[in-house]
Amino acid sequence: MSSERIYLDHAAGGVLFPSVQREMLRYLVGVHASPGGGHREGREAREELERARERVASFLGAKDTEGLVFMSGGTEAIQSAIRGWGEAVQNGTIYLSEMEHPAVESAVRALGKKGFTWVRVPVDGEGRLQWGELRIEKEKGLVYVHLAHHDLGTVQNIADARKFAEKAGAKLFVDATHGAGWVSFEVEKSGADLVALSGHRLGGPKGSGALWIRSGTPWAPLLEGGRQEMDRRAGTENLPAIVGFGVAAEEWKKKGDDFRKDAARSQKELAEGILKKVPNTKLHGPELGLRRSPNHLAFSFAGLEAESLALVLDRVGLAVRGGSGCVTREMKIPPAMRAIGAKPEEARALILFTIGIGTESKLMADAADRVVEGVKRLQQALEA
Amino acid sequence: MSSERIYLDHAAGGVLFPSVQREMLRYLVGVHASPGGGHREGREAREELERARERVASFLGAKDTEGLVFMSGGTEAIQSAIRGWGEAVQNGTIYLSEMEHPAVESAVRALGKKGFTWVRVPVDGEGRLQWGELRIEKEKGLVYVHLAHHDLGTVQNIADARKFAEKAGAKLFVDATHGAGWVSFEVEKSGADLVALSGHRLGGPKGSGALWIRSGTPWAPLLEGGRQEMDRRAGTENLPAIVGFGVAAEEWKKKGDDFRKDAARSQKELAEGILKKVPNTKLHGPELGLRRSPNHLAFSFAGLEAESLALVLDRVGLAVRGGSGCVTREMKIPPAMRAIGAKPEEARALILFTIGIGTESKLMADAADRVVEGVKRLQQALEA
Numbered sequence A, B: 001m002s003s004e005r006i007y008l009d010h011a012a013g014g015v016l017f018p019s020v021q022r023e024m025l026r027y028l029v030g031v032h033a034s035p036g037g038g039h040r041e042g043r044e045a046r047e048e049l050e051r052a053r054e055r056v057a058s059f060l061g062a063k064d065t066e067g068l069v070f071m072s073g074g075t076e077a078i079q080s081a082i083r084g085w086g087e088a089v090q091n092g093t094i095y096l097s098e099m100e101h102p103a104v105e106s107a108v109r110a111l112g113k114k115g116f117t118w119v120r121v122p123v124d125g126e127g128r129l130q131w132g133e134l135r136i137e138k139e140k141g142l143v144y145v146h147l148a149h150h151d152l153g154t155v156q157n158i159a160d161a162r163k164f165a166e167k168a169g170a171k172l173f174v175d176a177t178h179g180a181g182w183v184s185f186e187v188e189k190s191g192a193d194l195v196a197l198s199g200h201r202l203g204g205p206k207g208s209g210a211l212w213i214r215s216g217t218p219w220a221p222l223l224e225g226g227r228q229e230m231d232r233r234a235g236t237e238n239l240p241a242i243v244g245f246g247v248a249a250e251e252w253k254k255k256g257d258d259f260r261k262d263a264a265r266s267q268k269e270l271a272e273g274i275l276k277k278v279p280n281t282k283l284h285g286p287e288l289g290l291r292r293s294p295n296h297l298a299f300s301f302a303g304l305e306a307e308s309l310a311l312v313l314d315r316v317g318l319a320v321r322g323g324s325g326c327v328t329r330e331m332k333i334p335p336a337m338r339a340i341g342a343k344p345e346e347a348r349a350l351i352l353f354t355i356g357i358g359t360e361s362k363l364m365a366d367a368a369d370r371v372v373e374g375v376k377r378l379q380q381a382l383e384a
Helices: A018-028 A040-060 A074-089 A102-113 A158-168 A239-277 A306-315 A335-339 A361-383 B018-026 B040-060 B074-089 B102-113 B158-168 B239-277 B306-315 B335-339 B361-383
Strands: A068-071 A093-096 A117-120 A141-146 A170-175 A194-198 A209-213 A281-283 A296-301 A350-354 B068-071 B093-096 B117-120 B141-146 B170-175 B194-198 B209-213 B281-283 B296-301 B350-354
Touching (some): A018 B018, A040 A194, A074 A102, A074 A141, A074 A194, A093 A102, A102 A117, A141 A158, A239 A296, A306 A350, B040 B068, B074 B102, B074 B141, B074 B170, B093 B102, B102 B117, B158 B170, B239 B281, B306 B361
Parallel strands (some): A093 A117, A141 A170, A170 A194, B093 B117, B093 B141
Antiparallel strands (some): A068 A209, A194 A209, B068 B209, B194 B209, B281 B296
8 A cells, every 4th residue: 555645535525627727726816807897807707607608508518508507516506406496386296216415305395395295216226216107296396316326326317217207297307416527418318407517526616516497497596686697696606616617517528538437447446446355345326337427436344334434444545435425414324225225234334435537547456455454454443 | 097907896806815815726736625524635624614714703703603604605695694584483574774785685575475574774865774763563573784885885883773673672684795894893792693794805705705693593594405514504615715715804804904994095085086077976875984885985977877987987997887786687776876865867877986905096096087088988979
């Protein structure tokens, strides 16, 4: 094992593209006018804003550039999508699984207080959503589907979700805050009505995100006030972050295949290393391949508690996430692990390894060795 | 007149402190872990986050550092304060004037849909809120007061607002998104229950803002999901912006007196230059002094339409704001100008000059000359 640290918690916060860094540097010096100003500085800012919008829309494969609204991140985009649809339709049904991110659950519960209902989409042992025999409500509907699952890495079949949405006469919200870039997705082909993005998971800056809204979709803004973003998201535009997000989207558009291949190589080497060297470990969610996001591995280490193991792994220089990527206070066990029928001792032992731009596949054997070492140390500590 | 441009639209978007630039540069390279990670990178991020929180709380004079919640900007902080209070109390009355920012108005109207009522606080000819004879409702109340007015530069008497809030048994929300730093304010002395801040108006980065919540104040979060900010603002923390905001707050704490003096000098030179050299012009809001924010001037140029004049001023190298700093589509006339009894032709001719960190007072005579030139050119164009 080298002495260098290995960071594999990129889904929570990773590195910027060097090109994003360079572009953002420009914004730390000189005047930072707002795009709303009628002066030269404001017009220049507006051009930067609209260039970023075109870049992100193009990355999404969206013909309607104007449908893209910049927000402060993935959480705001998700909350704004669900609650904004609810505000516009006033009553209806949301279709979603029981293993969604707290940002999704809380938005749905907020609508529940207003009288909205929901129907739970069942999942199989890999975490794939099962749309086949789902009950259809007569009310207005919103079909929620994540592109990739934050804890399991499961890639969803968006075409299946779309077919169900059509049958149910419902709108389709594709939450791509996990999965975008890493998983093939084009908004026009997908038939999505709403698409949420997180900038930092694409090698862009924190504080950047977007919601794409198909023209004509019933929707109302979450943040009101100034007239920014065509009255769809009030507040002074965070132009440095937006510009950085645009550059990151451009990188993905140009070199996405390479990023995916690089990640898949790291993923394969790490997964094989762990499975070969560590006894009593299990990969949760789909096997490696098209059904699993190439930046994501979810392993349980039976008999060990995830947070303790993550702390020991940190000591041996490996930064990973112990437990779910995002849990609420009440959740002792990641809901996704319950949903796929994992055993409680597996659910409590879940470690997430997430790969980012620039993760080096040649370090993955080393990372696996650190897992071996960490597991050994924790077991020894427990036996002592 | 020099050939250099003069930028006086700082309230809409200005320059960063050099120290903020330097600190943010650190965040554009290397790993950007999230404070939530249990690993070394995450712990380091958490330390940065908490250092920034202490700095901003200290700038506010808040003993309760934990009361500070970082948000994506002033709009989110305002909306979150008002709607969050509404969500917690379920019904009540909001006390506010008729000349508030659209972010305020829209939050109040959103509560209005749920059955909340409001009482309008009258204003005098300078835009000072008149709390004296205001009707008190028996319901739970929220007193809204801005620290400085975005269009008039009027500094409000927070002690008067507090007295009224006490009499009415209402909570006090001080919106310091305009005014903070420029106007003396300490949260403990003020008796405020909620305080909103905008980072970029303090020489910090766009995308930064905060809401300070006094312990025990009824309030519920606007953005839900992950457990960031002690369950009060979900979403991956925008750490680069938060760190920058903290540094800006520190600058104000150390050198605020200098910044206020420098701004007041620029304000005085510009105001005197305009009043001396331009006929038919009028300063709106208070005279220069403690009742007016030192970074703010609001002039009308009778007979000229604000947006046209701003465009001509831009041509002669002076970037200013024509019309209100923030209007909604329906507003033909800035509501503040109506509220203070300005004539319609004055209201339509309002130009805002806002001073920022680093605005050089020695350029203000030049700026006034450009106003002379711009007014002359526009008048000639209209007469031709």
